[in-house]
Amino acid sequence: MGKATGFMEYVREEEKKRDPLSRLDDWKEYSFPFSNETLARQGARCMDCGTPFCHMGMEINGLTSGCPIHNLIPEWNDLVYRGKWKEALDRLLKTNNFPEFTGRVCPAPCEGSCTVAISDPAVAIKGIERAIIDKGFDEGWVQPRIPEKRTGKKVAIVGSGPAGLACADQLNQAGHSVTVYERADRIGGLLMYGIPNMKLEKEIVERRVRLLEEEGITFITNTEVGKDITADELRSQYDAVVLCTGAQKQRDLVIEGRELNGVHFAMDYLTETTKSLLNSNFADKKFIDAKDKHVIVIGGGDTGADCVATALRQKCKSVVQFGKHPALPKERAEGNPWPQAPLVFTLDYAYEEAKSKFGQDPRQFCIQTKKIVGDENGNVKELHTIQMEKSFDENGNAVFKEIPGTEKVWPCDLVFIAIGFEGPEQPVLKQFGVETVNRKVNAPYGKFTTNVEGVFAAGDARRGQSLIVWAIHEGRGAAREVDRFLMGATNLP
Numbered sequence: 066m067g068k069a070t071g072f073m074e075y076v077r078e079e080e081k082k083r084d085p086l087s088r089l090d091d092w093k094e095y096s097f098p099f100s101n102e103t104l105a106r107q108g109a110r111c112m113d114c115g116t117p118f119c120h121m122g123m124e125i126n127g128l129t130s131g132c133p134i135h136n137l138i139p140e141w142n143d144l145v146y147r148g149k150w151k152e153a154l155d156r157l158l159k160t161n162n163f164p165e166f167t168g169r170v171c172p173a174p175c176e177g178s179c180t181v182a183i184s185d186p187a188v189a190i191k192g193i194e195r196a197i198i199d200k201g202f203d204e205g206w207v208q209p210r211i212p213e214k215r216t217g218k219k220v221a222i223v224g225s226g227p228a229g230l231a232c233a234d235q236l237n238q239a240g241h242s243v244t245v246y247e248r249a250d251r252i253g254g255l256l257m258y259g260i261p262n263m264k265l266e267k268e269i270v271e272r273r274v275r276l277l278e279e280e281g282i283t284f285i286t287n288t289e290v291g292k293d294i295t296a297d298e299l300r301s302q303y304d305a306v307v308l309c310t311g312a313q314k315q316r317d318l319v320i321e322g323r324e325l326n327g328v329h330f331a332m333d334y335l336t337e338t339t340k341s342l343l344n345s346n347f348a349d350k351k352f353i354d355a356k357d358k359h360v361i362v363i364g365g366g367d368t369g370a371d372c373v374a375t376a377l378r379q380k381c382k383s384v385v386q387f388g389k390h391p392a393l394p395k396e397r398a399e400g401n402p403w404p405q406a407p408l409v410f411t412l413d414y415a416y417e418e419a420k421s422k423f424g425q426d427p428r429q430f431c432i433q434t435k436k437i438v439g440d441e442n443g444n445v446k447e448l449h450t451i452q453m454e455k456s457f458d459e460n461g462n463a464v465f466k467e468i469p470g471t472e473k474v475w476p477c478d479l480v481f482i483a484i485g486f487e488g489p490e491q492p493v494l495k496q497f498g499v500e501t502v503n504r505k506v507n508a509p510y511g512k513f514t515t516n517v518e519g520v521f522a523a524g525d526a527r528r529g530q531s532l533i534v535w536a537i538h539e540g541r542g543a544a545r546e547v548d549r550f551l552m553g554a555t556n557l558p
């Protein structure tokens with residue numbers, strides 16, 4: 066334990082963010098890493114509890130509590146406090162293949178279950194994690210680790226998101242020859258096309274992919290398994306296949322006016338924006354442009370928030386985000402005790418930016434879109450909404466009731482649908498003949514095996530839309546089971 070009284074002496078500090086207005090002029094990361102002095106103080110706040118809930122990684126009431134990859138948080142907090150950075154990095158890499166991603170964009174369920182957070186703001190775990198790996202790269206400590214021996218076994222991984230990359234990394238380190246197939250033109254899954262550049266700069270993703278390539282992993286882009294190469298071909302060429310295809314089938318809005326020009330899926334908007342930024346710094350104009358437009362995002366989640374931040378950078382005229390649920394309380398509600406993930410009101414980066422630009426939080430709560438209305442040319446012109454009241458029936462199920470007299474018309478030029486995902490796309494799963502449950506691949510947690518011998522599944526394809534840290538956890542778990550399948554035993558964690 067770093068400093069026995071650290072948690073009483075020092076307060077939590079947040080990573081500094083760039084000014085919300087001026088950061089709208091570029092697509093660079095919006096937060097700054099901690100200074101070394103701040104990091105030492107923040108590391109000192111860790112109490113090194115006997116039972117560190119921060120790394121339990123469990124689901125309680127459907128919410129993640131603690132770190133799913135069981136990062137050895139108290140250990141590296143202590144090492145950072147003592148300035149032993151290299152040792153801290155070694156500890157961190159024992160459990161996390163890609164801390165440079167989670168240290169930036171993980172929602173940090175570890176912090177919600179930090180013991181300090183029972184009475185005070187949590188230890189700044191995520192910021193410390195980011196600092197350790199950034200220092201590791203800056204100091205040249207992160208170097209390619211080329212496996213000394215090869216087993217002669219070949220594994221194909223379908224999909225290059227965090228689950229596929231973590232699985233590939235583990236299997237490659239175990240000596241297997243790994244090929245990752247990706248239908249997009251760049252590697253990374255939602256790390257690349259989904260999460261916007263200002264949350265996770267794409268050079269950070271590319272740096273990791275280069276390292277994995279140097280370590281021996283083969284990446285094949287622009288290749289859709291099921292179309293460009295069949296399931297049978299893949300199975301005959303490889304000793305095992307891991308399906309890490311994500312859960313990107315978007316949920317559509319069944320509503321009058323859905324077909325109008327200017328109504329788009331959020332993911333199309335986010336993907337095209339990043340692609341155009343990376344390909345040509347927007348010179349190719351191959352993106353949906355919110356400049357001088359009134360923008361409405363339907364869907365109150367994080368994908369919607371990323372659309373808000375993107376529209377702001379494109380200089381939209383206005384932006385609002387509709388959510389169907391009420392605003393969360395400022396403090397934990399009675400039914401949401403520690404160490405559960407705290408369900409409390411926060412001002413995400415996108416909302417902070419919108420507030421700075423337009424003077425108010427862009428979120429509209431308890432609102433339902435009734436119809437979308439277009440002009441004579443078929444372009445979206447306005448949205449008609451009504452306020453809703455949320456209550457619970459005798460079985461505890463949420464019930465939404467319209468409030469008469471709260472109808473409203475919103476002028477609008479662009480609508481982004483961000484109401485969630487329906488699970489993985491089915492055709493590739495069908496071609497492999499794998500069974501599904503609720504559209505997700507039926508591969509028991511911990512085993513990751515499907516009904517088809519030698520075919521495994523991990524990440525969102527198996528569990529539904531989730532978090533990067535769960536994808537890494539599942540990729541590691543599937544790698545362990547593939548290694549066991551190929552070799553009869555495994556040393557992978």
Ligand SMILES: Cc1cc2nc3c(=O)[nH]c(=O)nc-3n(C[C@H](O)[C@H](O)[C@H](O)COP(=O)(O)OP(=O)(O)OC[C@H]3O[C@@H](n4cnc5c(N)ncnc54)[C@H](O)[C@@H]3O)c2cc1C
Pocket residue numbers: 170171172223224225226227228229246247248249253254255256259260264288289290291309310311312313335367368371493523524525526530531532533534536
């Ligand atoms: C907009 C958005 C923002 C998010 N922000 C965050 C965040 O800030 N923090 C966080 O923790 N989580 C976030 N998430 C969730 C997180 O990104 C996902 O849970 C995670 O990426 C899932 O990883 P995965 O590897 O299972 O799948 P994915 O990342 O979805 O990757 C699947 C890959 O498989 C490829 N693929 C699919 N089918 C085929 C095929 N037949 N052949 C070849 N390739 C195929 C796809 O092109 C894709 O690249 C966000 C999600 C979205 C949509």
Ligand code: SF4
Pocket residue numbers: 131132133134135136138167168171172173174175176190191194534
């Ligand atoms: S990966 Fe996420 S949950 Fe785990 S320690 Fe890092 S920020 Fe916390």
